[in-house]
Amino acid sequence: MRIPNLPESFTSKHAAKGWPLGLAGVALIIIGSFLSWSYDDQILGDLSLNFYPGGLQILAIIGAVIGLLLLLTAKGPLESRIGPWLDAALGLRALGLWMLIYMVLVLVAITTDSDGLINVNPGGWVSFVGALLLFLGARVVPLREHRDLAAARAPGWAEVLAIAVVMAGVLFGAAYALGRDDAWSFVLFLVFAAGVIAMMVRTGILTWFGHVAQRQKKILTLSAFLVAFLFPFTQNGSDANMSIATQVLVFAATAMGLNIVVGLAGLLDLGYIAFLGSGAYVAATMSQSAFATIGWKPPFLVVVLLGASVAAVLGLIIGSPTLRVSGDYLAIVTLGFGEIFRFSMFNLDGNNGPNLTNGPNGVPGIPDLEIGSFNFGATHTIAGIDLGRFSNYYFLLLILIGGVILVFARLNDSRIGRGWVAIREDEKAAEAMGVNVFGLKLLAFSVGAFLAGLAGTIKAHQDGAVSPDQYVFLESAFLLAAIVLGGMGTIAGVLLGATILKLLPEKLRFFSEYRLLLFGLLLVLMMRFRPEGLVASRRRQLEFHEEDEELAVAIEHELVEEAK
Known part of the structure; x- marks a missing residue:
């Protein structure tokens, strides 16, 4: 999901405000997540405790930390090292949008499950304001020219480590999602995951990982089956979740x-x-x-x-x-x-x-x-x-x-x-x-x-x-x-x-x-x-996007890489 960019004249005029606004938003999201979000302790996994974040609050903190890293890459200590390769500004815009959607849905969920907006505690409002500031700051962070991250080559051990990190994220994400008993918690996790994926797409990380996957096919395949094998050990003997998992495998086969x-x-x-x-x-x-x-x-x-x-x-x-x-x-x-x-x-x-x-x-x-x-x-x-x-x-x-x-x-x-x-x-x-x-x-x-x-x-x-x-x-x-x-x-x-x-x-x-x-x-x-x-073959992508010259060039580049 993306929204139209602001006029370039407006962005350049307010560019200096983007970085401090984004930092303030990150700080408020984290501070609010350590405070109580909900008066009712029976909903959304109990978000009613101060200084003891629940699962959804931890997700907000993770999103804020990712936003902080993008801000430091767009303008900060990481700018000279990672900035030339990473499209941090676009990634920050995607993350800011999804974090705002996430916090809006959190307020809606609390209101729906506890019969009233009055049951939203101050921590929820603080994190919502933080998400709004991060969104606004990201909109005016100036875009920069950057190299094609897909062309970046990392050492073999670094690519294997990247695969391990992604597979570990998939394993814990799947375990967390299936462990949610109420639909709102599950939906909110999906929104958070969509935000992270959108950020990876916009920064170019996902494209780079696609090239890594092509170069490390065997390791990726073994890692995927290892994650699938370990999944039952994350469910604490839950027959309900494993029943769903077996249905998924039958359906997939x-x-x-x-x-x-x-x-x-x-x-x-x-x-x-x-x-x-x-x-x-x-x-x-x-x-x-x-x-x-x-x-x-x-x-x-x-x-x-x-x-x-x-x-x-x-x-x-x-x-x-x-x-x-x-x-x-x-x-x-x-x-x-x-x-x-x-x-x-x-x-x-x-x-x-x-x-x-x-x-x-x-x-x-x-x-x-x-x-x-x-x-x-x-x-x-x-x-x-x-x-x-x-x-x-x-x-x-x-x-x-x-x-x-x-x-x-x-x-x-x-x-x-x-x-x-x-x-x-x-x-x-x-x-x-x-x-x-x-x-x-x-x-x-x-x-x-x-x-x-x-x-x-x-x-x-x-x-x-x-x-x-x-x-x-x-x-x-x-x-x-x-x-x-x-x-x-x-x-x-x-x-x-x-x-x-x-x-x-x-x-x-x-x-x-x-x-x-x-x-x-x-x-x-x-x-x-x-x-x-969602995971289309290159042939079908070109069929549906024949006018996309950048896609054609990228596919040609991939074919050359595979031929090597």
Whole structure:
């Protein structure tokens, strides 16, 4: 989010006031954060104590410290060392704006939760005034010419340290966000995180980190999986938070499969949830549940392969006759397939057809997995931390999503992946160049379905029950939204989009029926201001911003760096 710049004549006239105003704002934010913000100690994690900052007050202090560093870089001791590389003034403007939004929302939250603005204590007003002064001061801090930070090269150990710091921030940020019990605290954390990210974008730090990530791909990948592995140890055995985390991983693994179909091959599939459901039903009907309808009880590894294979066969069955059409017609056909699958699960109840699924009752009472002597339903203690059943499934899903990412990355970089991209860009041109269009489309459908079936077999045991109403069209729409929101054809984008789409509705239950309205509004704004997605591929960025010459030059520079 940004607001128009002030006229240059006004900025130059009041430039001398920007630095002292900013310093005063930083000081007031910190002072106010050590004072009580709220009279009511039952809201927002208790902000009613003096000289004992709560979680939201600590976030304000962190934001103020970042603002202080930017001020010292714009005009101060750090100006000669970091100033030539860092666009500190633009970063300060972004941070000042978001800190003001943060404090305004804090006052709104206190007013809403405690029934009156009178319940805001003096510390809240002091920090609000500080945020306002920081915002005003940042608006008149003069902009300076600076070098391209993306071209800056740091020693290898410094780049590894930067990755470690960012990954540690992600770990603690995720732990803090999931630990918020009320929606307002969660929303305020998101606003603070958005402010920090906006600051990093405007200063050029995020661009520099992107180049570091390209140079240190292996270390970044290992760090990301290490953070994901350590996450359950930050939750103090909370089954509620780990339940959300496992849902996110199932959703992300399924979305990664759909990303092959939509993101790489460009085939609009609106019935993809059926492939997840087919894998889940295979696992349920072969489980040890008293309601299972198939007498054969093979080991789980066999069930996983069977569930994924059944989903892949369904992908071939639906793909063979329908991939002759494209665009809107393909979307309608796949939507129909999703509904056919759901109604088929209703009708396979012994009355309208063979008794395979128990009809609308589904298959309840699915027991927890047991692989060898390891029971996924039991609590295990590691390093003094209790890990419950959801933590156990989390680790299993983490292994699954690692395999899914590996498959996606290898396919994307292969000749097959390039063929899919060619089909997505121009099917007729790809066919004219000798690409087997129909075969590659069919392969995309079957591989995507196979990955969804894998996730479905684990989901059945994690949920403990399977029923047809779990696999409605809205779930397919959410999967598609995760890909578009995160960035089509990318790995990090889909993971981020899936996390947002699963996490936000769960944590915003406080807003009751308005949460989907707010959520939809966020999606609309996202599609308006960043249609290429949060973590877009360079190709899609150029498609949506063809007129941006600076972006084209930056991408050309990145390609040269990668070639080296």
